[in-house]
Amino acid sequence: MNLSVQLAPKNQRGLLLTNPVMTASGTFGYGTEYSHIFDIQKLGAIVCKGTTLESREGNPQPRLAETASGLLNAIGLQNIGVKALIKEKAPIWANWRVPVIVNIAGETTDDYARLAGELDGVAGISGIEVNISCPNIKVGGAEFGVNPESAAEVTSAVKSATSLPVLVKLTPNTSDIARVAIAVAEAGADAISLINTLKGMVVDVARRRPLLGNIAGGLSGPAIKPVALHMVYEVAGAVEVPVIGCGGITTASDAIEFIMVGASAIQVGTASFTNPRAPLDVLQGIEQFLKKEGVNNLTDLIGAARR
Ligand SMILES: Cc1cc2nc3c(=O)[nH]c(=O)nc-3n(C[C@H](O)[C@H](O)[C@H](O)COP(=O)(O)O)c2cc1C
Helix, strand or coil: CECCEECCCCCCCCCEECCCEEECCCCCCCCHHHCCCCCHHHCCEEECCCECCCCECCCCCCCEEEECCEEEECCCCCECCHHHHHHHHHHHHCCCCCCEEEEECCCCHHHHHHHHHHHCCCCCCCEEEEECCCECCCCCCCEHHHCHHHHHHHHHHHHHHCCCCEEEECCCCCCCHHHHHHHHHHCCCCEEEECCCEEEECEECCCCEECCCCCEEEEECHHHHHHHHHHHHHHHCCCCCCEEEECCCCCHHHHHHHHHCCCCEEEECCHHHHCCCHHHHHHHHHHHHHHHHCCCEHHHCCCHHHC
């Protein structure tokens, strides 16, 4: 059975995964936190926590709230910063079989370009995932990913700063995600991942206050799966580059739905909080499904529900 997928066919280095199961940024730490729980080398790729130029402590507590079939988070990009990542984490990843992709976030286009430049050529790093769901400080605080122009600008800046494969991760908090996807693909993205969290809030009625310290947060988990699936369907129909599906994937069946609407790979996120082995369970479930269906090549399933 061949489960391998090429996520950056036009990039000189390429990004070949032995299977389509990735971890979602911010839900799997730096990978090291899970390596004693299961053999993480079996996964297709690991995407690490969002990384910024300087280390960040994140937002005030509380930063997490459980909702019906979902999780609301406002972590605020707590991370060790790119220099510590290169010094402390990359040397560990360099000895791994599984490719590690670094998720990056910035407040200006220049931040993104500088991050991409720092990561270029570092052993142990196989790709960059650009999180364009961060507030664009220079243009009034809206997210970069909300409009096609700013999303394309960040993508071009990152592409010019690195030869690594570049995945651009889209936000669902926009009116026309397919337009943003087309702009990002035209600006040179090697692949597109989606979706990030949907904006939401919870009120603590006893305190008569928003529950989260940050007031608003990002909704993830099974609650967002149908929304994510439809957005992946739309984007996969609009661009030629590989699409990576994410949003509420908890079981192999969820993952297969995303693959059938056109995703070449998938990311498991919030599910890892309730079941740390979720990415491996999803992978094994996909293998069983292919066997049962007599499908030898995963690529035969990609987009099967579109035809
Ligand atoms: C606690 C938490 C932290 C996250 N941190 C990041 C991050 O740093 N960068 C990013 O691009 N996405 C981040 N995400 C979004 C996830 O990677 C994913 O896109 C989203 O949660 C939807 O997938 P899921 O429903 O499977 O969790 C975070 C999500 C959660 C729940």
